[in-house]
Amino acid sequence: MTATTRTARAWRRGATVLAAGALAATGLTACSSSSSGSGSSSGSTASASDIAAALQKKSTITVWAWAPQTKDIVSAFEKKYPNVTVNLVNAGTSTTEYTKLQNAIKAGSGIPDVSQIEYYALPQFALAGSVQSLDGYGLDSLKSDYSTAVWDAVTVNGQLDALPQDTGPMALFYNKKIFDKYGLSVPTTWDQYVADAQKLHSANPNEYITSDSGDPGFVTSMVWQAGGKPYTVSGTTNVTINSQDPGTAKWAAEWDKLEEKGLLSQINGWTSQWFTALGNGTIASLVTGAWMPGNLETSAAAGSGDWRVAPMPTYDGTTAASAENGGSSYAVMKGSSNALAAAGFIQFMNAGDGETIFANEGGFPSLNSVLNSSSFLDQAPSYFGGQKINTVLSAAAASVLPGWSYLPFQVYANSIFPDSVGKAYEAKTDIAPAINTWFKASGTYGSQQGFTVTTK
Amino acid sequence: MAVTETARSGAGRAVRPMRRPARPWNPNKRRKSKSLTLIMTLGLIYSLLPLFWLLVNASKTENNLFSTDGLWFGGHFALLDNIRQTLTYNNGQFVQWFGNTLLYVVAGAGGATVLATLGGYGLAKFDFPGKRGVLAVVLGAVAVPSTALAVPTFLMFSKIGLVNTPWAIIIPSLINPFGLYLMWIFARDAVPTELLEAARVDGAREWRVFFSITLRLLRPGMITVLLFAVVATWNNYFLPLVMLDQPKWYPLTVGLDQWDAQSQTAGGSPIFNLVLTGSLLMILPIMVVFLVMQRYWQSGLTAGSVKQ
Numbered sequence: 138m139t140a141t142t143r144t145a146r147a148w149r150r151g152a153t154v155l156a157a158g159a160l161a162a163t164g165l166t167a168c169s170s171s172s173s174g175s176g177s178s179s180g181s182t183a184s185a186s187d188i189a190a191a192l193q194k195k196s197t198i199t200v201w202a203w204a205p206q207t208k209d210i211v212s213a214f215e216k217k218y219p220n221v222t223v224n225l226v227n228a229g230t231s232t233t234e235y236t237k238l239q240n241a242i243k244a245g246s247g248i249p250d251v252s253q254i255e256y257y258a259l260p261q262f263a264l265a266g267s268v269q270s271l272d273g274y275g276l277d278s279l280k281s282d283y284s285t286a287v288w289d290a291v292t293v294n295g296q297l298d299a300l301p302q303d304t305g306p307m308a309l310f311y312n313k314k315i316f317d318k319y320g321l322s323v324p325t326t327w328d329q330y331v332a333d334a335q336k337l338h339s340a341n342p343n344e345y346i347t348s349d350s351g352d353p354g355f356v357t358s359m360v361w362q363a364g365g366k367p368y369t370v371s372g373t374t375n376v377t378i379n380s381q382d383p384g385t386a387k388w389a390a391e392w393d394k395l396e397e398k399g400l401l402s403q404i405n406g407w408t409s410q411w412f413t414a415l416g417n418g419t420i421a422s423l424v425t426g427a428w429m430p431g432n433l434e435t436s437a438a439a440g441s442g443d444w445r446v447a448p449m450p451t452y453d454g455t456t457a458a459s460a461e462n463g464g465s466s467y468a469v470m471k472g473s474s475n476a477l478a479a480a481g482f483i484q485f486m487n488a489g490d491g492e493t494i495f496a497n498e499g500g501f502p503s504l505n506s507v508l509n510s511s512s513f514l515d516q517a518p519s520y521f522g523g524q525k526i527n528t529v530l531s532a533a534a535a536s537v538l539p540g541w542s543y544l545p546f547q548v549y550a551n552s553i554f555p556d557s558v559g560k561a562y563e564a565k566t567d568i569a570p571a572i573n574t575w576f577k578a579s580g581t582y583g584s585q586q587g588f589t590v591t592t593k
Numbered sequence: 594m595a596v597t598e599t600a601r602s603g604a605g606r607a608v609r610p611m612r613r614p615a616r617p618w619n620p621n622k623r624r625k626s627k628s629l630t631l632i633m634t635l636g637l638i639y640s641l642l643p644l645f646w647l648l649v650n651a652s653k654t655e656n657n658l659f660s661t662d663g664l665w666f667g668g669h670f671a672l673l674d675n676i677r678q679t680l681t682y683n684n685g686q687f688v689q690w691f692g693n694t695l696l697y698v699v700a701g702a703g704g705a706t707v708l709a710t711l712g713g714y715g716l717a718k719f720d721f722p723g724k725r726g727v728l729a730v731v732l733g734a735v736a737v738p739s740t741a742l743a744v745p746t747f748l749m750f751s752k753i754g755l756v757n758t759p760w761a762i763i764i765p766s767l768i769n770p771f772g773l774y775l776m777w778i779f780a781r782d783a784v785p786t787e788l789l790e791a792a793r794v795d796g797a798r799e800w801r802v803f804f805s806i807t808l809r810l811l812r813p814g815m816i817t818v819l820l821f822a823v824v825a826t827w828n829n830y831f832l833p834l835v836m837l838d839q840p841k842w843y844p845l846t847v848g849l850d851q852w853d854a855q856s857q858t859a860g861g862s863p864i865f866n867l868v869l870t871g872s873l874l875m876i877l878p879i880m881v882v883f884l885v886m887q888r889y890w891q892s893g894l895t896a897g898s899v900k901q
Contacts, residue, residue, distance in 0.1 A: 201838075203858055204859070205855070205858070227840060228838040231858075240835065241838070244747070244751030244756070407856065409658060409659060409865060413660070416659055416660065429859075432856075435861075436863050438656050
């Protein structure tokens with residue numbers, strides 16, 4: 138009896154994965170076949186005054202978001218524009234939401250007016266023509282209010298598709314207590330970081346410099362910081378994946394020294410074990426996005442006072458360089474019956490009062506005026522021993538390398554990462570060939586979805 | 594099954610010693626097998642450890658979860674406070690999800706049992722053209738996991754505007770081919786055709802025959818099907834995940850997952866303690882259902898295994 142139940146359960150789990158995959162696939166096929174007209178702007182021209190007028194009319198917009206600060210931003214918005222009612226729905230975090238969004242688009246009903254979409258997933262929805270172009274809404278003037286890298290991330294194929302909320306410029310978060318105890322210097326180059334990792338782990342085999350059990354978002358960000366540009370997209374359907382990309386090779390060679398020698402803790406991110414290890418210092422540092430402090434404060438409270446922030450190590454040790462890791466934008470979805478009010482909402486949220494609320498509640502803002510405000514820069518959280526961490530993180534935001542782009546099917550590509558690169562991590566083998574395998578598999582999928590994929 | 598076999602042969606060996614006076618074999622006085630007891634104890638520990646872990650960790654505060662040993666109680670005993678917080682967090686969202694789960698279970702699993710009973714009886718005791726075809730379809734349907742049907746069902750339901758309503762969960766839950774098959778087999782053996790004929794000769798109409806005679810004979814089978822359906826609906830995750838995007842209609846499975854995901858975002862507020870306490874509260878009703886109904890289930894499972 139038990140045996141059958143267990144098999145049935147295993148079966149069901151397998152089927153879940155299959156079904157989810159099939160769903161993503163059908164969603165994409167449908168989208169790419171209808172993508173012919175998406176590159177051009179949809180012809181709607183509206184101006185700031187049209188948006189202002191729409192915000193005074195009685196209407197309701199539905200917003201899908203999971204960022205915890207959204208609730209208060211919505212309250213502030215409704216207070217300022219009492220005629221617009223916002224129906225805020227948490228339809229799931231990240232990929233859960235994207236699957237639902239893809240489902241709703243495929244079904245043609247139940248699509249929200251506004252939806253939170255991370256930068257890495259935006260091209261997928263934008264090139265498929267699922268988001269409303271914001272060109273001609275008078276929002277392009279906001280360009281100078283954000284850093285180039287952030288504005289690039291919301292501009293797909295020359296068309297403004299969303300407004301940015303938070304960014305995740307990467308920095309080195311390290312546990313000063315552990316670094317002092319084992320006499321490690323705060324690294325400025327990756328070679329030093331590797332040397333620290335060796336020194337720490339040989340001094341105490343329970344200690345690791347960082348944890349990394351294979352994460353596609355981390356890999357793409359690290360390649361980005363190494364100056365890599367493995368993906369290029371031109372037009373709405375032409376994709377080039379360059380497996381000879383020098384940045385990719387540079388990062389893989391460096392990280393290999395940690396991965397193959399077992400210097401990386403294999404604790405999975407965001408688990409209770411991980412937070413425990415961050416709290417007690419068995420994971421001594423993290424290279425991650427600027428949104429991390431709040432998570433450390435709430436989930437790894439035991440490490441309070443021990444942690445510090447430093448700029449991300451680089452390859453040459455002289456020119457500061459960073460990359461984006463995570464971060465979300467808000468897009469108006471195509472088919473919204475109230476696109477003007479929706480555009481007004483995202484403007485309030487990301488380029489207006491909403492961004493200040495967001496920053497006050499622990500978010501890392503993208504809007505320059507908030508990012509550079511003294512009230513933001515002067516924060517000195519006791520968790521970080523009173524260090525003014527936002528000055529370091531703001532500088533990181535300014536040093537993000539420009540010119541990166543994700544695949545228009547990055548959500549799927551990331552989902553198959555464990556099949557190749559994940560396996561290399563598990564077996565502690567060379568990363569570079571595994572990345573090639575991953576790139577090839579991603580490209581194959583892209584071709585099946587109707588993209589013209591060139592793999593170099 | 595294998596375990597029962599071993600038990601029996603072990604008992605057989607115990608009877609064999611020659612010197613004992615020949616007493617009639619008494620199954621209640623079998624000598625205990627040490628190795629078997631050991632294996633069963635290990636199995637028991639293996640099954641109970643996760644439950645124990647859940648209980649231990651549901652009694653900790655969010656901070657103590659990470660700073661104390663995971664396998665033993667530590668710090669302030671916060672179970673009651675956790676329960677209070679779980680029930681009140683986000684304006685009593687948990688209670689609402691609990692109510693939704695109950696609704697889906699009562700309407701979905703209850704309805705599935707009624708339909709399976711009616712259908713199984715009809716298939717077992719009435720002859721009609723195409724019955725073999727129906728058998729083939731039902732058997733085929735048993736082999737298709739309901740998860741695989743979730744996506745096509747979603748597309749169909751979204752066309753007729755049923756997604757994001759409780760119907761999207763209840764209607765698919767009503768279809769239970771395995772239950773139908775079980776009731777069919779059960780009714781075939783448990784309801785003597787002669788009894789039905791006698792009732793008809795006495796002038797009872799078909800509905801009367803069904804309610805006064807068949808239903809009573811079918812009760813163990815029905816309870817088996819009900820238990821299967823209740824467990825399946827209670828734990829149903831994928832269907833509601835696909836069908837619903839409004840948290841107000843979520844069942845507990847999807848709701849708790851959403852609470853869990855709260856920690857995995859920038860600036861997120863992790864509530865692992867509430868997720869754990871919520872999981873503990875969620876399994877209590879199903880445990881009660883099992884304890885109360887297990888004897889019916891046992892008799893249901895063994896019914897038909899011995900030919901009378």
